[in-house]
Amino acid sequence: MELVFSGFGIEIIKKEGKFFVKYDSGEIVSKVIEKEITEEEAIKAQKSEKDAYEMLLSRERRT
């Protein structure tokens, strides 16, 4: 497992060639969420907090 990025409230991890994002769910009672993302999404999320938000929102919509 490799920590690729930590910032903007997210962590991007690479496991066995796949990218995963971990983040606080953001509810009053929060939990840690981990979802698989694409490499393109991993790259976008590292650019800015806005990009990270947009990536997570996009990822949420296709769940």
Place this chain on the structure above:
Amino acid sequence: MDFQLSCPRKCPHSRPAEKFSEILNTSKGLRPDPSTYLKSEYISSHLAKFNGGVTKISASAPTEVVGPPGGTFVMPKSLADEMIATAGGNVSKLEELLSLEPGTLGINPVRIDISSPNGLRVPSGNELGANSQWLPGGYTGGGIPEATIDPAQIGTYIVENIFK
């Protein structure tokens, strides 16, 4: 307790229920800023509830930034104090007060207190934490006042076990 009686539908909003339906039917990410449908007096009064600091609750202690990009929901610290006191050391009771599924808080939940939050605002529903139960107006479906703050950086929050 009054936090359970504060139905968001009974709050003095400046717009009718139809406006709220329109907001709820708008996709997350595209919902309007609350200042476009809530009176400024209502917003000021609502945010004043959080003057004494804000609190989040979690089944486990955070190790990094608290909250996802775009902001995180919080409740007034004073209300968290009240609910925790009412629960009297019983995790199940606290889950009930927070309208949570049994077991959500685990066996040793923590509180995350932020005394000086950045970006305190009325939730817009665009937050990643805004789920299908979210309602416009700054209250949960269970009547708990909620606000949004910017993600809290390490060093700006205190974590403590709720029941010691």
